[in-house]
Amino acid sequence: MNGGETMSPRARFLDAAARGELAFQRGANGEAVFPPRLVAPAGVSEPLEWARSDGLGAVHSVTLVHPRGEPVFALALVDLDEGFRMMARVDADDPATVAIGTRVRVGFRALDPDGPPLPIFTLAEGEA
Amino acid sequence: MSARGSVAVVGVAESDLGRVPDHTSPADLMAQAVSRALAACGLRLEDVDGLFATTSQLRMAPLALAEYLGLKPRYFDGTNIGGSSFQAHLAHAHAALDAGLCDVAVIAYGSTQRSVSRAAAAPREVNPWETPYRPILPTSAYALAAARHMHEYGTTRAQLAEVAVAARKWALLNPVAWEKEPLGIDEVLSARMISTPLTVRDCCLVTDGGGAMVLVRSDRARDLGVTPVFVLGHGTALAHQSISCMEDLTTTAAVHSGAAAFAMAGTGPDEMDVTILYDAFTITPILFLEDLGYCPKGEGGHFVSGGALAPGGRLAVNTNGGGLSYCHPGMWGILGMIEAVRQLQGGCGARQVPGAGLALAHGNGGVMSSQCTVIFGTEDTL
Numbered sequence: 001m002n003g004g005e006t007m008s009p010r011a012r013f014l015d016a017a018a019r020g021e022l023a024f025q026r027g028a029n030g031e032a033v034f035p036p037r038l039v040a041p042a043g044v045s046e047p048l049e050w051a052r053s054d055g056l057g058a059v060h061s062v063t064l065v066h067p068r069g070e071p072v073f074a075l076a077l078v079d080l081d082e083g084f085r086m087m088a089r090v091d092a093d094d095p096a097t098v099a100i101g102t103r104v105r106v107g108f109r110a111l112d113p114d115g116p117p118l119p120i121f122t123l124a125e126g127e128a
Numbered sequence: 129m130s131a132r133g134s135v136a137v138v139g140v141a142e143s144d145l146g147r148v149p150d151h152t153s154p155a156d157l158m159a160q161a162v163s164r165a166l167a168a169c170g171l172r173l174e175d176v177d178g179l180f181a182t183t184s185q186l187r188m189a190p191l192a193l194a195e196y197l198g199l200k201p202r203y204f205d206g207t208n209i210g211g212s213s214f215q216a217h218l219a220h221a222h223a224a225l226d227a228g229l230c231d232v233a234v235i236a237y238g239s240t241q242r243s244v245s246r247a248a249a250a251p252r253e254v255n256p257w258e259t260p261y262r263p264i265l266p267t268s269a270y271a272l273a274a275a276r277h278m279h280e281y282g283t284t285r286a287q288l289a290e291v292a293v294a295a296r297k298w299a300l301l302n303p304v305a306w307e308k309e310p311l312g313i314d315e316v317l318s319a320r321m322i323s324t325p326l327t328v329r330d331c332c333l334v335t336d337g338g339g340a341m342v343l344v345r346s347d348r349a350r351d352l353g354v355t356p357v358f359v360l361g362h363g364t365a366l367a368h369q370s371i372s373c374m375e376d377l378t379t380t381a382a383v384h385s386g387a388a389a390f391a392m393a394g395t396g397p398d399e400m401d402v403t404i405l406y407d408a409f410t411i412t413p414i415l416f417l418e419d420l421g422y423c424p425k426g427e428g429g430h431f432v433s434g435g436a437l438a439p440g441g442r443l444a445v446n447t448n449g450g451g452l453s454y455c456h457p458g459m460w461g462i463l464g465m466i467e468a469v470r471q472l473q474g475g476c477g478a479r480q481v482p483g484a485g486l487a488l489a490h491g492n493g494g495v496m497s498s499q500c501t502v503i504f505g506t507e508d509t510l
Contacts, residue, residue, distance in 0.1 A: 010256050035257045035372075061279070061377055063271035064324040065264055075263050075323075077272055077372055087258045087372040100279045111260055118260055 009036035012050065014116045022053040022106050022119055024084050034084035055106030056081050056124060059090065062098050074098040078121055090121045097123070130222040132392055133510045136349035136356035139169035140466040143338035145455045146306050147242050154185040155196045157238030157338035162197065165340040169354045171232060176342075177201055178230030180217035182208040183239050183338075184250035184458055193236055203230040209366065210493020211406055213237075214341075214462035215500030219362040221343050231344065238338030239457035246334055250458055255370055264323050267331055267409065269371035269495035271323040274411035276377040278325065283429035285325050288410040289316035292329050292452050294437035295407060299449025301439065301479035306335050307453040316410075330410040332451035332460070339462040341469065357469045358510050360395070360486075361503040363388025371495045378426075381499040382419035382490060389501035390421070395486060397422045400503075402471040402487035403443055404464035407450040413437070416490050420501065444481045447471060461491030465502060472506050485509040 007015070013036050016023035025033040028045035040046045057080040065075050074095040079085050089111075090098045098104075105124035108117040141164030143157035158181060166172060179201035181189040190204040203224045207216050214235050221233035241249035252265055263269065277283045293313055299305035311329065319327035349356035365381035365388075368374045390396050397403075397420055405413040405420075414428035422443065423431040437445040446452075448467040451460045468487035470476050486509050491500045 061272040061276040063268050063275055063326075064321075065262070065268055066321045066323065067262070067264065075261055075268055075272075077377075085372060087261055087263070087370075089261050100275065111262070115260065 005038065009038060012036065016052070017108050017117050017119060020108055022055045024051055024053055024080070024082065025049065026051050032083035034086055051082070053080050053082050053106070057104055059098060059100055059102045059104060060085060061100055062090065064095050076121065078104055086119070088119050088121050090123070092123055130219070130226050132360050132394065133358045133505070134346055135222050135225045135343050136346045136358045137341050137343050137469045137504070138349050138352050138354050138356055139165040139171070139342040140469045141165040141168055141340055142304065142463065142466060143238055145304055145337035146335050148240060148336040150243065152240055152243065152336070154183045154238040154240055154338070155192045157240065157336065158183070158189070158193050158236040158340065159196050161238065161338045161340035162193070162234055162236050165234070165342050169342055169352050171342060171352070173197055173199065175232045176234050178203040178221060178224055178233035180205045180221055180233060180235040181237065182206050182213045182459070183237055185239060201230070209498035211408065211459040211461045212491030212493035212498045212500040213459060214465060215362065215489065215491035215502050216364045218343070218359065218465065218502055219364055219500070222359055222362065225343060225345050233343045234340060235343070235462060236338070236340040237457070237459055237462045239459065240336045241458045242334050242336045246458070258370055258372055266495050267326055268323040270409040270411055271326045272371055273377045273415070273496060274325050274409070277411060277414070280378055281426035281429065283414065285317055286313055287414070287429035287433055288325065288330055289313040290432045290435070291407060291410040291413050291437065292316045294432070294435060294441065295446055295450040295452040297438040298447050298479055299453035302449050302454055305449040305454040306333055307449065326409055332408050332456040333453070335455040335457055337455045337457035337463070339466050341462065341465060355473045356507070357472045358505045359502065360505045360510070361389040361391070361393030362501060363392070364500040366498050367496070369494060369497055374496060378415065380415050380419050380496045382416050382501065385499040385501040386420035386490070389488070389503050393503040393505070395503065400486050400488045401444065401484040402447060402468055402481050403445045404468050404487065404489040405445060406460055406464060406490060406492035407446055407452050408460070408492060410452070412492055412496070413445060415496070416492070420488070420490065439479070447476065447479050447481060461493070461500070464491065465489040468504050472504055
C-alpha cells in the first residue's frame with residue numbers, strides 16, 4: 001500500500017454488514033451514493049462520507065428468478081428511504097407476495113456457506 | 129461532425145449462422161463474413177485500410193481479425209459496449225472516412241456461443257453488488273424493466289408475447305432463420321419461466337453467427353456498380369453498466385441516440401419504411417418504440433398489439449425475424465444493420481418491404497446500457 005486508503009469501499013461495506021449495518025455514502029450536499037466508491041460521481045460534491053441506513057425501503061421492481069432445479073426466489077431493486085437503490089433478494093414464504101411498492105426491511109445473512117453476510121430484505125408490512 | 133450521406137454501405141454479409149461445425153472459431157466467422165461482404169461490392173482484402181471488430185470471445189478482436197486476414201489497417205477500433213457496438217463502429221467509421229483516416233472501412237463480428245455455450249462465450253464479470261444474489265443475467269435485468277413497465281403502464285405479458293409472435297412470422301419468410309415453426313401467444317405465455325415476467329420465448333435465441341459490412345465515401349460508392357445505401361444519421365449513448373444503476377427502468381438512452389440520429393438525418397420515425405429494434409427480449413422493442421418516438425411513453429404495449437409488428441402490420445419491424453427467431457450470436461447489432469441495408473437494396477425476397485427508402489437500425493448493449501441508432505437511406509432519399 002502506497003496511497004492514502006486503508007480499506008476498499010467494498011471491504012468497508014462488508015465490514016458494516018458483518019455488524020448488521022447497511023452502509024452507504026453521502027456527498028457533501030447530502031446526496032445519497034450507492035454502490036460505495038472512492039470518488040464521487042459527476043453531480044455529487046466531494047467529499048463522500050459514509051453513512052448508516054435505517055434499512056427500510058420499498059421494492060422498486062422485482063422478478064421471480066427460476067433457476068433450474070432450485071427454488072424460485074424474489075430478486076428486487078430496493079429504494080432505501082435515504083434515497084439510494086440497490087439490488088438484493090427479498091425473503092418471503094411465498095416469493096410471489098413480493099410486489100412493486102412492498103415495504104421491506106434489511107437483514108443480513110450469507111447466501112454461500114463460505115460467503116460474508118449480505119443484505120437480504122424481508123417484508124416489513126405495517127411499518128412506516 | 130460527420131456529414132449526412134457522405135459515406136455509404138456498399139457490401140453486407142452474414143457468416144454461416146445457427147450451429148457451425150465444431151471448432152469453428154469466432155475469427156473464422158468474422159473472416160467469412162468479411163470475405164462475402166467484400167465480394168458483394170467487388171472490393172478486395174488489399175483495399176481494406178479501416179478495421180472495426182469486436183466479439184465477447186476475443187479480447188483484442190481487431191488484432192485477431194487483422195492477423196487472420198493479413199491486414200495492416202491504417203485505422204482500427206475494437207470498441208465493445210455490447211450488442212450496439214457495431215452501430216458505434218459505423219459512427220466511428222463515418223468520422224474516419226470523412227477525415228481521410230481510411231478509405232475502405234470494414235465492420236465485423238463473429239461468435240460461436242451456441243457451439244461452446246453462452247457461459248464459455250461470454251463469461252460475465254463479477255459485480256460484487258449484484259452477482260452474489262444470483263440474478264440470471266442478462267434476463268433478470270430485462271425482467272426487472274419489464275415488471276416496472278407493466279406496473280407503471282399496464283403493459284401485459286400478452287403484449288410482450290406479441291413481439292415474439294411477430295418476429296416468428298417474419299422469420300418464417302427468411303430462409304436462413306433458425307426458427308422454422310409458427311409460434312402463438314399462448315405458447316409464449318406457457319413456455320418455461322426464466323425470470324418473471326419473461327419466459328424462454330420472451331428471450332432471444334442462442335446461436336452461432338457473424339456479419340460484416342463495408343463502407344466507403346459516397347463518391348466512390350457510386351463507382352462500384354452496386355446499390356449504395358447511404359448513412360444518413362446516427363446517435364450513440366451510454367447510460368449505465370449494471371441494472372441496479374439504471375436511472376429509470378422504463379426509459380432507455382435510446383431517447384438520446386434516436387434524437388441525435390433523426391436530427392442528423394433530417395427525418396423522423398413516421399418516415400421509416402423498415403425499423404430494426406434489437407429484440408434481446410420482448411420488452412426491448414416496446415421500450416425502443418417509445419424512446420425513439422414511434423409512440424408516447426407507456427403506449428408501446430398497446431402499439432405492438434394485434435400483430436402490428438408482423439408482416440402486413442402497421443410497422444415493419446425486425447423483418448429478418450429478429451434476435452428472437454432469426455439468429456442471436458450474442459451481439460446482434462450488426463445483423464440488424466445488415467437487414468436494414470438489404471431492405472434498402474431491395475434484395476429481401478419474400479420479406480421485402482416494397483419500395484423501402486428509409487430504414488432505422490437500433491442497437492442495444494449490456495442491460496439496456498448502451499443505445500446506438502443508425503438511419504440508412506437510398507439514392508432517392510439521400
